[in-house]
Amino acid sequence: MSSNSSRKKTGQVKYVEPYDFRHPKLFSKEIMRTLRTLHDVLARSLSRVFSSALRKKVDVHLQGIDQISTTEFVHQISSPSVIYVLSVEELGGDMIIVFPAGFCIHLIERQSGGSSDDLSEARTLTTIEEKIVSRVMKSINREIIIAWEPYMDFNIDSTIYESKPENIHLVSVDPTIIASFSIDLGSVEVDFEISYPYSLLKKAMNSSILKNNNHSKAERLSDEKLEAYKQTLLKANVKIQPLLGSTKMSIRDIIDLKEGDAIPLQQRTDQPLNVNVNGVRKMTAYPGTVQGRRAIKIYDLIEEINELELL
DSSP states (O other), rough: HHHHHHHHHTOOOOOOOOTTTTTTOOOOOOHHHHHHHHHHHHHHHHHHHHHHTHHOOOOOEEHHHHHHHHEHHHHHHOOOOOEEEEEEEEGTEEEEEEEEEEEHHHHHHHHOOOOOOOOOOOOOOHHHHHHHHHHHHHHHHHHHHHHHTTTOOOOOOOEEEESSSGGGOOOOOOOEEEEEEEEEEESSSEEEEEEEEEEHHHHHTTTTTTTTTOHHHHHHHHHHHHHHHHHHHHHHOOOOOEEEEOOOHHHHHHTTTTTOOOOOOOOOOOOOOEEETTTTEEEEEEEEEEEEEEEEEEEEEOOOOOOOOOO
């Protein structure tokens, strides 16, 4: 009887997932999902940064988000590497970005006009080389702040370069979140990492910003910030294009064109021209001159029609 009872209990045993108390999971699945979304956006932005710096098209992809101890993360950094410690004093922690030294030397060569694809050289950067890379880091810092802007606001107060992980002075030994990226250079892929200390993300967790990421940014803006955004938009530059006219011609007609030929346009001379703002038709206007310069006089503003009003 006891044997059958034992077998029944054994059949009802459920799988128990082991839990490592040395590496507690401090973030919920929802927060980790939001962090992945945030860093997917950052990866696309960094693609533009590295494409500009390397003078060729490259793609940056998010490999994953993981949680380990800060000490373990620092110990796994190879030496020499290009390590930047980003100080965020208002959130009480430092972010760490780690690049392979060979990749940064390759970036410097491309910045200097070189065309080599060799990434094998690994050494400490010279003072001049570090200044070149630091210019790229300014763009990276800016993209990090922009990517985090919908979730929380912070500033990067200082950026310190190190080549050896043992030179990093840890502010805290909190667990750290690691965002791992890969840079696709075409012939080879290069990995780099961004480390966030738990203390830096704690503010976002406590205020439930990352949990309630479905709320729009506008709903959380104060009146002062909203007004600041409006003023920024009012000062934004836009491209205005008055269109003289258009027509359709066959390839044969274009081939037969000679100097002095006239091309009739569909635009009537007694009708106002269409004016595009950033490629979208927004107004009509008549051409003219003002103080010896070509100009247009606005005749009519074209209002957008809300499709819901047509239903």
